[in-house]
Amino acid sequence: MTKPTRNDDQPVWGFSTLSVHAGEARQKPAYAITDPILCAATFTFENTDAVIEFLEKKIPRGEYARYGTPAEATVEKKLAALEGGQEAVLYSSGMAAIVGLLLAKLNSGDEVVFFDECYHRSREFCVRHLSRFGVVTHQVPACDYDAMERAINPRTRLLISESPTNPHLSVVDLERFAAIGRKHGIETLIDATLATPYNVRPLEYGVDYVLHSATKYLGGHNDLLAGVIVGSSEKLAPVRKLRGLLGSISSAHTVYLLERGLKTFALRMERHNANGQAVAEFLASHPRIERVYYPGLPSHPYHEVARRTMRGFGGLVTFLVKDADWRETARIVDRVTIPRIAPSLGGVESLIEQPLVMSYYECSPEDRKRFGIPDNMIRLSCGVENAEDLIADLQQALA
Ligand SMILES: *Cc1c(COP(=O)(O)O)cnc(C)c1O
Secondary structure (H helix, E strand, O other): OOOOOOOOOOOOOOHHHHHHHOOOOOOOHHHOOOOOOOOOOEOOOOOHHHHHHHHOOOOOOOOEHHHOOHHHHHHHHHHHHHHOOOEEEEEOOHHHHHHHHHHHHOOOOOEEEEEOOOOHHHHHHHHHHHHHHOOEEEEEOOOOHHHHHHHOOOOEEEEEEEOOOOOOOOOOOHHHHHHHHHHHOOEEEEEOOOOHHHHOOHHHHOOOEEEEEOOOOOOOOOOOOOEEEEEOHHHHHHHHHHHHHHOOOOOHHHHHHHHHHHOOHHHHHHHHHHHHHHHHHHHHOOOOEEEEEOOOOOOOOOHHHHHHHOOOOOOEEEEEEOOOOHHHHHHHHHHOOOOEEOOOOOOOOOEEEOHHHHOOOOOOHHHHHHOOOOOOEEEEEOOOOOHHHHHHHHHHHHO
16 A cells, blocks of 8 residues: 655644644744735735746745635645645535536546445535536445445446444445545545544545545534545646635634644544544443434444544434434424534534534435434534533433
């Protein structure tokens, strides 16, 4: 297996050191310890020769902010270092990153195959919109590698999966997934938003592109939207070029917040992992709970793969309430006092939701059944509060 090339100028540090220092200049403007929030839409040239020098790539510098800014380059370097990849391309949201990659890589007549447990908006973009440009999407059951291979034909260009999947937390055997791609000469993409590079680094298994909604754990504070794709510079060159046309870029303020949030990334992940595990174990032992989906539990169907490939299992815990209809399930959601009812996950504040209501309200019962969303399902994103408090809160909500 080929290991990814690290950023050449990046020493091999531990995760917390990378979170704090990677990508940043040692000496910054005005001797400040932080990078500035640089609000510039354009960058000036001293004279015509300076423009030409820039165009001939003799000096690295900014031109027009849609093509990139120095602050964005810093945070991209930090993200690439955390993921162990050569380069990162930052987007204005996770969806913008997915759309940006698909549009850069696919032509009319091409086909993509993806595991069907996935963020419903990614599925919607492929099925509703890529189809309008003549791209064919095949969905196969999550972690069914034989079905994925059967769906491949000479027009297949990209294999896509999340890992772990949302909200079922199925864990993909990345080595196997990447091997299918290599065998057929097809590129592979993992949306590792739920795992984060702290828990697994898909590039190390030979996956071509890793994608994150940085809105979640990477930003970590429920205060920004961003997305990122990490991979080799060569493969990402056309992706970055297209982003410059699409304009799906982040504001200076967002870039600052993301760099700031990433400083505590490794610390936060330790707590998210610990809280997720503790809450999952509590729920698994509770008589009112029918089933818990959490890769850190031995009862989880993908526990072995998860243990082999992941450092921790994250903060997201999905569970089913025994003998509860949708109303009784909603009452439990309404009774918790610490987690807030909201979509999203991965921030310092715990968030709780009933997928039936929050994300699948407009779906027919047949579609919900097909997507595996029962009425009595609750999804809890454990924040960084104290596990005892979260558990006591769930205890009273379930009483
Ligand atoms: C939230 C999410 C996205 C979309 O990201 P946004 O930043 O909300 O656009 C994509 N994939 C997964 C797994 C997500 O959780």
